[in-house]
Amino acid sequence: MTSRNWFTNTLGDLTVKRSLTALAVLAVLAAGCSSASGSTDGDVLRFAAVPAEQNIDPTAEYKDIIALIEKNTGKKVEFVRSTDYNAVIEGMVSGKIDLAEFGPLSYVLAKTNGAKITPIASMVEKGGTPTYQSYGIVPAGSRITDINGFKSTKVCFVDPGSTSGYLFPSQGLLGAGIDAKTGVQPIMAGGHDNSVLSVASGKCDAGFAENAMVDHILIDKGKLKSGQVKVVWKSAPIPMSPVAMRDALPADVKAALTQTFTKDATKDRLVQMGICKDEGSCRVTADASIWGFQPVNDAVFNPVRQVCAATHNEKCSKA
Incomplete structure (x- = not known):
């Protein structure tokens, strides 16, 4: 296949x-x-x-x-x-x-x-x-330095109905000339945690999630080590x-x-x-x-x- x-x-x-x-x-x-x-x-x-x-x-x-x-x-x-x-x-x-x-x-x-x-x-x-952000993330050792590097890579999104896990990332990718459906290899992780952890483990080359999941939620729960992923893109403020x-x-x-x-x-x-x-x-x-x-x-x-x-x-x- x-x-x-x-x-x-x-x-x-x-x-x-x-x-x-x-x-x-x-x-x-x-x-x-x-x-x-x-x-x-x-x-x-x-x-x-x-x-x-x-x-x-x-x-x-x-x-x-x-x-x-x-x-x-x-x-x-x-x-x-x-x-x-x-x-x-x-x-x-x-x-x-x-x-x-x-x-x-x-x-x-x-x-x-x-x-x-x-x-x-x-x-x-x-x-x-009352606002938050979407983060575009890559594994700590990745050579990708910004959202332009997401092109043609395996990218984790959260859900088509997610604001910070799909909609605002789609806008960010579009600004870089990348279609969220055809310009990357999209994977719907189902949750913000799954998206972040899939990037951290290398299952995805890049991904998107809400900022809190990256900044503290998974770290506080011991599921992610600080610095295990790096943020290379941030969205505009989201309600x-x-x-x-x-x-x-x-x-x-x-x-x-x-x-x-x-x-x-x-x-x-x-x-x-x-x-x-x-x-x-x-x-x-x-x-x-x-x-x-x-x-x-x-x-x-x-x-x-x-x-x-x-x-x-x-x-x-x-x-």
């Missing part, structure tokens, strides 16, 4: 697996739903998050925010685990998920494809701005990931969720409310460096839509 055919077959297999994953998640959700409006009953909220990492069970990392949602709404929260961006998007479009933590692009894609949702708040680091809720939820529930994410979903408030012992142990999302959330509206994500247009990304068009 030729190298090109291997990559074509690999990407085809991944596409099938992702479609099956999305259908499986939706089937599970549909089995428990009594109406087209989505929730199992009035006492349950279904919460999902796009996967930043493939090799962890995210449920434990969301336990504090789940406890906060339950405290403020009086509802039981069912965390819907997904290994695929598209499953979360489709879950919101179909109304089978009530609340979701998106990536910026996956939020835009959900809206574009008909999800009746409203963004509540976006992540923010303590004292920081931080939002939490959005279904518009069809009852008004009192939407008010409680707004209160939750705009007022209470910070590490200091979680301690004050007795949900966790101290700020060091508190988590508001899977990334321990995120301090909390701040209010956001749909217009904040217009830069993502602009990059969609500039890269002619077909996923950004209504399916």
Whole structure:
């Protein structure tokens, strides 16, 4: 089998697996739903998050925010685990998920494809701005010094629905005269962790991931050594990931969720409310460096839509 055919077959297999994953998640959700409006009953909220990492069970990392949602709404929260961006998007479009933590692009894609949702708040680091970056990385010993060197190499992306793992990298490559589909040998790693670790191990010649995964998440977990990969490209600032809720939820529930994410979903408030012992142990999302959330509206994500247009990304068009 030729190298090109291997990559074509690999990407085809991944596409099938992702479609099956999305259908499986939706089937599970549909089995428990009594109406087209989505929730199992009035006492349950279904919460999902796009996967930043493939090799962890995210449920434990969301336990504090789940406890906060339950405290403020009086509802039981069912965390819907997904290994695929598209499953979360489709879950919101179909109304089978009530609340979701998106990536910026996956939020835009959900809206574009008909999800009746409203963004509540976006992540923010303590004292920081609600933006992050995509990194282009290579193994520490690589001769590649900038994004121009990615041409014709084996490049790891995260997921076609990932903002920092695909969309903004596509724009960066385009600026270097490289098509993200035909100018490199693309591999969809499925998670930011897989993308970084595949580059570190030499399975990919280069790759893309969110800056936090490179800067500290994998290092803090002992999965990556400092300096094991080198950053050779950085994107423009990207709006931080939002939490959005279904518009069809009852008004009192939407008010409680707004209160939750705009007022209470910070590490200091979680301690004050007795949900966790101290700020060091508190988590508001899977990334321990995120301090909390701040209010956001749909217009904040217009830069993502602009990059969609500039890269002619077909996923950004209504399916």
